[in-house]
Amino acid sequence: MSREDPSALLQAGAARHAAGDLAGAERLYRQVLKRRPQEPNAHNLLGVLARQRGDRPGALHHTERALAAAPEEPVFLANRGAALAEAGRPAEAVIALRAALARRPEDPVTLRNLGQALCALGDAPAALAPLERAATLLPDAPEPLLALAHARREAGDAAGAAQAAETALARAGGEGALAAQARFLLAALGAAPAPDRAPAAYVRDLFDAFAPRFEAELAGRLDYRTPALLAGLLARSGVAPARRLRVLDLGCGTGLSGAALAPFARRLEGLDLSPRMLAEARRRGLYDALHEADLLDWLPAHPAGFDLVAAADVLNYLGDLGPALAAIHAALAPGGVAAFSVEAGEGAPFALGEAMRYRHDPAHVAGLAEAVGFAVAAREEAALRTERGVPVAGALLVLRRG
Ligand SMILES: C[S@@+](CC[C@H](N)C(=O)[O-])C[C@H]1O[C@@H](n2cnc3c(N)ncnc32)[C@H](O)[C@@H]1O
Known part of the structure; x- marks a missing residue:
């Protein structure tokens, strides 16, 4: 396959992307778009890349272009939903994420994003089911459980929140930023002593x-x-x-x-x-x-x-x-x-x-x-x-x- 071939360029870009070379990946994705301006995979991957860089307008632009070319593709819908959530548009994010899940119901990242977008909308009770499913699908990961703990707290279930936070803490091995966040949540629930300050990573993410x-x-x-x-x-x-x-x-x-x-x-x-x-x-x-x-x-x-x-x-x-x-x-x-x-x-x-x-x-x-x-x-x-x-x-x- 020649280096001029859009599929080969896309593949080479994705390889760089996976290796963490964002600039190299972007260059190759843009070469694809020069040859095929509507190419949805290139737009989708540029959208992912923009999200990694915290470039919200770029993420919105490229995820929209990807979906315009392939409106039924669950990966594009999921990335569109994530970009909308990160841009502070949780109501639209929920629609895109639900559409993605209708086509790919067991994707744990999309389930977690949906739960968090519902919490951002102030609907913590609706967030519980997708977050519980995400936590079950990823039995070793602390992140969905911590999100679940927050949703349960917001929904008024302090005991359930404490239980999820304890499990997140165990899954995190008791150390690192995630464990500190789980401990902080437990302290806010009265289930652990209050630390001297909120963890910096918690404040930053919040x-x-x-x-x-x-x-x-x-x-x-x-x-x-x-x-x-x-x-x-x-x-x-x-x-x-x-x-x-x-x-x-x-x-x-x-x-x-x-x-x-x-x-x-x-x-x-x-x-x-x-x-x-x-x-x-x-x-x-x-x-x-x-x-x-x-x-x-x-x-x-x-x-x-x-x-x-x-x-x-x-x-x-x-x-x-x-x-x-x-x-x-x-x-x-x-x-x-x-x-x-x-x-x-x-x-x-x-x-x-x-x-x-x-x-x-x-x-x-x-x-x-x-x-x-x-x-x-x-x-x-x-x-x-x-x-x-x-x-x-x-x-x-x-x-x-x-
Ligand atoms: C509720 S906002 C208030 C923002 C602004 N002062 C205002 O009145 O609109 C609190 C801000 O304090 C920042 N913050 C909290 N703890 C901090 C710390 N230890 N160092 C630096 N910034 C911190 C947060 O990131 C957040 O942007």
Whole structure:
């Protein structure tokens, strides 16, 4: 077969793809399309490749082209569904994934994707059957079981969730990122002690998945107010919105908090664990620099670099706030200001809630802040957002470094 032959090119591309040479594979797939612009397998594989790179528009484009040429092909439907889910379009994803499963009912990856898309739509009860089937079809894999544990928790079955998380933990061999996530879920269910923080991989995956629909959900359904409330408290604490400060937006997400902080900033930097949240933030064109990092790693390497460090709805992914407060203190120039929210709880310094976020006792947080050298400039109760129709009680703190 000649190297010019589209089938041979496709095969050679797939071999490179399997070997991890994404650029080489892409080159060959594109050569196929030059010869046969509608070739569905080349489009499908370019779609897979785009998903691997986190290129959501590319994935949507190529999976659509593949399906246009072969609308009944279950592999193309499955990849289309996965691309739609990753682009934050779970309702359309469910339709494509169900169509794929109608033709190939026992594909465990598609079953898992369907379950997760149903959870993203808020229909955890419907997610249980496909996730249970995926977990049965892959008896050694921890991933579908962990997804099942999350779905059961969301569906209100705490005991079933704990059982699935225990099995996922055993399947993961008790070690690695997946085991840490299973332990964290068990802790949120009250079946294990709360760790000092949410596992970084859990937070990253959670927000990577949430990124495309984050703003619509928070600003719309959840009536999210924290950035505006923090900016208001800063101004009332004597921090002028006069565009004079070097500002760091910790856990900047898609930039809702950056928009509220911009009036204070001569230079605005953002930092987040989630590359997909950062990609949304980058699109805003608001930040002078964006950093993909864990705040606990990044801050100590940047001493005295900022006049204002803010964290809106971020510290609730950490339990023990001592290390974070010390790191924020060190990253501030003398006289600098820290401003952040916590979800409020009392009776313990911190507790992990069922929603898998930590609550903190604001008085204890103020004590920790003073212990690392801050003066508390303001502390206020606030309703941070609404969840299932109920306001989430929180506290806002503004601290000044001496
Ligand atoms: C609920 S969002 C809030 C985003 C933004 N501050 C806002 O007000 O819209 C929380 C963000 O904090 C990030 N985050 C949580 N823990 C983090 C950590 N340890 N280091 C860096 N980013 C973190 C998450 O990835 C997520 O994007």
